[in-house]
Amino acid sequence: MSNEHVDALIIGGGLSGVGAACHLRERCPGKSIAILESRDAIGGTWDLFRYPGIRSDSDMFTLGYSFKPWEEAKAIADGPSIRTYIRETARERGIDELIRFNHRGTRAEWSSDDQRWTVDILRTDTEETTQITADFVFACTGYYDYDKGYSPEFPGVERFEGDLVHPQHWPEDLDYTGKRVLVIGSGATAVTLVPAMAGSAGHVTMLQRSPSYVLALPGQDAIADLARKRLPKKLAYALVRWKNVLITTAFFQLSRRRPRFVKRMIRSAVKRRLPEGYDVDKHFTPRYDPWDQRMCLVPDGDLFRVLREGRASVVTDTIETFTEKGVKLASGQELEADVVVTATGLNMLLLGGMTVVVDGHEVVASEHVAYKGMMLSSVPNMAMALGYTNASWTLKCDLVSEYVCRLINHMDANGYKQVTPVEPHASAPREPIIDLKSGYVLRSLDDLPKQGADVPWRLHQNYARDIRMLRRGDIEDESISFSRAA
Ligand SMILES: Cc1cc2nc3c(=O)[nH]c(=O)nc-3n(C[C@H](O)[C@H](O)[C@H](O)COP(=O)(O)OP(=O)(O)OC[C@H]3O[C@@H](n4cnc5c(N)ncnc54)[C@H](O)[C@@H]3O)c2cc1C
Secondary structure (H helix, E strand, C coil): CCCCEEEEEEECCCHHHHHHHHHHHHHCCCCCEEEECCCCCCCCHHHHCCCCCCECCCCHHHHCCCCCCCCCCECCCEHHHHHHHHHHHHHHCCCHHHEECCEEEEEEEEECCCCEEEEEEEECCCCCEEEEEEEEEEECCCCECCCCCCCCCCCCHHHCCCEEECHHHCCCCCCCCCCEEEEECCCHHHHHHHHHHHCCCCEEEEEECCCCCEEEECCECHHHHHHHHHCCHHHHHHHHHHHHHHHHHHHHHHHHHCHHHHHHHHHHHHHHHCCCCCCHHHHHCCCCCCCCCCCEEEECCHHHHHHHCCCEEEEECCEEEECCCEEEECCCCEEECCEEEECCCCCECHHHHCEEEECCEECCHHHCEEECCCEECCCCCEEECCCCCCCCHHHHHHHHHHHHHHHHHHHHHHCEEEEEECCCCCCCCCEECCCCCCHHHHHHHHHCCEECCCCCCCCCCCHHHHHHHHHHCCCCCCCEEEEECC
């Protein structure tokens, strides 16, 4: 067991963990920081996922950090470029030296007597265990289980004689050249895989139970290109970032207020990109309203291009059973495949699966309410970096990191050792924390914390409002309590 103590312990060395460390270094310069990372690499999502075509589905001017301009040509970037961007950020700012690789945080216990966290660590390479103590824990663990992707239990799947692959665990040596590929799913991963695999596969079929909204956007941002030519780097980045924030916020608001109008607009945009007579209603018109689930973005309409060219096709149906050669559908149709990719999603996981204990009581997240979307009621000195569901993740995580720095500095300035969001009254309304109806969200709602009806317990999923609350708002309010050394 180690006696090591740090001021701030970040859990996770992905996009938000590296960002959090950069903010802390800059804004709380005297603080000692360590980062636990259970894998052996920086980058989280952008290192883990290796499927063909892996890319962002939001623009890098908003998925990038506020403090480090995204300089590549593509606005919708591929996974390796994003990984390089995160690594470069870590290297430039000395953050890579703070990361303890192969260190998984398994349990965090708060003691109000000691006013600190004790975190149990499992060495994922040697199986050794160790401990570290910290004044503040900042969980930047992402939102899903790294160990296992989600796949429904398909009847007869064991009979299938071809390759069965989940995008979260892509085999490096999978050769699908000239083969018949079946991609099951209709989300961001499926619409990425289909055009990417169609390049060398014999044919790719996307099999979906029901359609998603698919929007084609230019992969390169012409306004960003112009701004970068004419303006200083940082100014151009800030302007394009704001342009994109405003466009995505306006589109989200319009979708919520005039769903039928947006639905028609998307439908006609899709229709224009597909051949005459294509059944747009069956394959590209969802049963839900725009933004009830995250929308899929396809750069330069690459999905539609491979459909037009006949290199890929979409089937909307339900799997009755797998067979030796492929799948049999409810309609009776059989689809033969050499490779089946189950792009069926993720398993959500909060706090990287760590057990959290406060003064001997285990925290059951669903019994707590999220304060400002980043702390849990009754859980002291701990924050979580959870991004937007309707905009780029980093927009929110940057603000949360800034807020954590303000909070730590405020505590130092006032001699506080402990900060705890006060449990809202039992009769106060509690709602699900995420109002998306995506499968991965609905499957996990019972395990997630709640949100309240009003600020600071309400999640607005709105960048401008969050700037007011997290960057400029008062640190002290009636929903949070501070205390000095015990
Ligand atoms: C395929 C895919 C595409 C996506 N595209 C976009 C997009 O275009 N735009 C967008 O806004 N969002 C997107 N997202 C969401 C995406 O996860 C975030 O944008 C972002 O990468 C999250 O960064 P993060 O650092 O918070 O989490 P992650 O990238 O998940 O990193 C978390 C890190 O924490 C580590 N960790 C977890 N638990 C522990 C523990 N207990 N102990 C130690 N270490 C731990 C993990 O190993 C990992 O390195 C996408 C997600 C996926 C899966």
